[in-house]
Amino acid sequence: MKKVSIVMLVFVMALSQACTEKVSKKEIVKETISEKKESAKITESDVIFENLDQALSPFEDLTEFALAKNDKGIQKSLSKIDNTAKNNVFTDHLKPESIMVLNEKIAALKKYFKKRDYAKTALTSTEIFNYNVSNFKDASKIENQIKIEHLDYLGFKILALIDQKKIDWKNIEHTTKNVEQVWKSLSTEVKDSNLKASFNLLFDGIHLSVKEKNKKMAAIFANMVLDLVDVLENTF
Template identity: 30%
Template sequence: MIVSDFKMNVTLMLILIAFLLSSCAGGRPAEQKNAVSSATAQSSRNEKLLTVASPFEDITEYVLAGQKEKITLSLKAYGEQAPQLDSVLSRRAKEELKSLVSGIEQAQRQGHFEEIALKSVEAYRVLIESLDRGSLQAPVEVSLLDYAGFKTRALLHRKAVDWSSIQSTVNEAQQHWNAIEPRVMDKGLRDAVNTAMEGMKKASAARNTDMADFAAQVDLALVDLLEGYFRRTAK
């Protein structure tokens, strides 16, 4: 019954997303960028953090897509941009990020690509959580929904799937959505995200890898729409 309900929810999600994409597409192609590039920041601090966060999102995507040869290029891009962080990260965040990057490099040397994905998404989180929230048009919770989607996919990519961690990640995603849902006046978009959240929870409860991965990808697609929505309503 759970799987059957999930399939019904997925069908609804696809219909809603298709409608939303068609309604948002006219004259606004820039709003379909990924979460890092589209998380609009007004401060120099945020611009630096978002610039440095981008390679970690790229690394996670490369691992999931099997494009392992591109990981080195993204690590190089991070290394070139890292000096910008000295003036914008707290000491604790710097130490956590340094440890994660060291872990990524070690995992790459050892060929442990599933660990690269997990540590990269955590590095992305460290940078996103360091943003100046008052200078963002879109609330930081939108980028944290992005983090939750990528983390779920990275956890599913492991040989031994840690369903407990996936359920915790999905619960965190629900909390992030609860925090911003009252600000989303577009009923179609709001319903789509609610359906996605429900789908992620049911998929993780059923421990269905394929469905959980699909639900996480839907979450990532909706992040783009949420970014566009908040940019439009901020004008």
């Protein structure tokens, strides 16, 4: 328990330092957006980011609603997914060979929600989120953002897995190790030393929560991943 307390204390200290910069970074982003609006110039990257968001956001929202057992929110997200498909967003922006499997996954997602199996609905939705990230056509043009989305996936998947009746700790550990490699690659592009330290401690904390099979600790670290991803996005 002492080891857990020390890890948590050090982490919170590092996290607080990183988060103090969040407001200033948001202001910079707002200024950048304002400048873009004034110049009225839309770059290729802007379009690609928008395409990625359209392919991912319905599943991110649905995962959150499923974890909260919010039926209206889930139904709204499913309608958004159907509209996104009708507007050819998936066929236009995901690899052609991925569409058939994607449709099968969406069908399974609807089946789990129909049964009101919120845990499997959340897990299936977050897996589709990651599937779309991995099959995005223009991934090579926004490599850092793709890596960030995998970090987002880690946070949501841990929350979905610990919501299951029987927690698959091996799955959590396996997913964490895989995404940790993504983070190590991305971290070379991150200049903020406090942010780097915070993410490194996060992974240590997740590994420790798996080792001790501590659901509450895993939930805390998963939510911290999601919060820090927002900070990280503003550094690029």
